[in-house]
Amino acid sequence: AQSVAQPEDQVNVAEGNPLTVKCTYSVSGNPYLFWYVQYPNRGLQFLLKYITGDNLVKGSYGFEAEFNKSQTSFHLKKPSALVSDSALYFCAVRDLMNTGFQKLVFGTGTRLLVSP
Amino acid sequence: GAVVSQHPSRVICKSGTSVKIECRSLDFQATTMFWYRQFPKQSLMLMATSNEGSKATYEQGVEKDKFLINHASLTLSTLTVTSAHPEDSSFYICSARLLARLNNEQFFGPGTRLTVL
Numbered sequence: 001a002q003s004v005a006q007p008e009d010q011v012n013v014a015e016g017n018p019l020t021v022k023c024t025y026s027v028s029g030n031p032y033l034f035w036y037v038q039y040p041n042r043g044l045q046f047l048l049k050y051i052t053g054d055n056l057v058k059g060s061y062g063f064e065a066e067f068n069k070s071q072t073s074f075h076l077k078k079p080s081a082l083v084s085d086s087a088l089y090f091c092a093v094r095d096l097m098n099t100g101f102q103k104l105v106f107g108t109g110t111r112l113l114v115s116p
Numbered sequence: 117g118a119v120v121s122q123h124p125s126r127v128i129c130k131s132g133t134s135v136k137i138e139c140r141s142l143d144f145q146a147t148t149m150f151w152y153r154q155f156p157k158q159s160l161m162l163m164a165t166s167n168e169g170s171k172a173t174y175e176q177g178v179e180k181d182k183f184l185i186n187h188a189s190l191t192l193s194t195l196t197v198t199s200a201h202p203e204d205s206s207f208y209i210c211s212a213r214l215l216a217r218l219n220n221e222q223f224f225g226p227g228t229r230l231t232v233l
Contacts, residue, residue, distance in 0.1 A: 036224070043120070043209050043224035044160070090159065103150065104222060106159045 002027045002095040004074075006107035013081045014115050021076040021110045023091030032094035033074045034104065035065055037087045044090065050074060061085070081114045088112075119143055120212050122225035129200055130233055137195045137228045139210030145190040146212035150222065151183075154207040166193045200232045 003026045013019045025031050032051055036044040048059025055067045065076045076089060091107040119142040129135050139149055147168050152160040164174045164185050172185035182204075184196040193212075197204055207229050211222040 041207075041227065041229065043122075043226045044211075045224070046221065049221065103162055103165060105162075108159045 002031070002093045002105055004033070004091045004093045004105065004107040006089075006091055006110045008110050009108075010111045010113060012113050012115065015083050016080050019078050019081040019085070019112065019114070021089050021091075021112060023074045023076065023107060024072050025074060025091075025093050026072065027093060031067075031074075033065075033067065034092040034094075035059065035063070035074075035076050036090045036092060036106075037061075038090065038109075039087050047076070047089075081112075083114045083116055086112055086114045118214060118223045120210065120223045120225040122208075122210055122228050124228060125226060126229045126231075128231045128233065131201050132199055134196055134198045135200055135230060137197075137208055137210075137230075139193045139195070139212070139225055141191045141212040141223070144212075144214050146193075146214065147190065148213045149187060149193040150211045150213075151185060151193075151195050152209045152211070154209060154227075156207075160209060163195075197230065200230070202232045205230055205232045 005024050034049045035047040038044050047063050048057050050057050050067045058064045063078050067074050088109050088111050090109050092104045095103050095105045121140045123138045149166040151163045153163050154160050162175050163178045164172045166172045166185045166187040168187045168190050174180050187193040207227050209227045211224040213222050
């Protein structure tokens, strides 16, 4: 089964500094990887995805992620953090079910706290 | 585009009652909808996959008779928590997969917070 791991429960960064939220994956075959953000009491918002192509994927709100096959990582990055970026971030990978349907498997989430 | 709504956003009910949560894709057709459950400070756990016109596929450990899912149309899926108990209190999130998208992109609803007293 496919899986992703987010090794950090929380990441703290000062506003204006670059941020990185880590994600590593374990898949058989080509990975389909995603990043989502969740604000308090809200559903998930899609940030970006990697299917194929360039290893550097650009997404919403200035976020980007770098796919690294040798390190099996898909870290989320932003050059300059904003206080409004403070939220819960989930990495996810596509998995195929026995039925042939697809589903997303989520990591445990990383809380990003950006201080003024 | 690709907006998913959920109703209600919050519900409080007494133990033993049933609660229905609706998930609607507002501006697109969704052949597949997913229901997730999220406990405080935890990740989303897939409960079931709902396909229009067919029975839902439940994840291991999820009680089919307790969490009834009906995907009656390409824009509506409902989750009914039957005989709810306090341990069912959670944040329930649905998502819908866009019919025309082949890369598994899902659009998530805003969630429903269920509190069972």
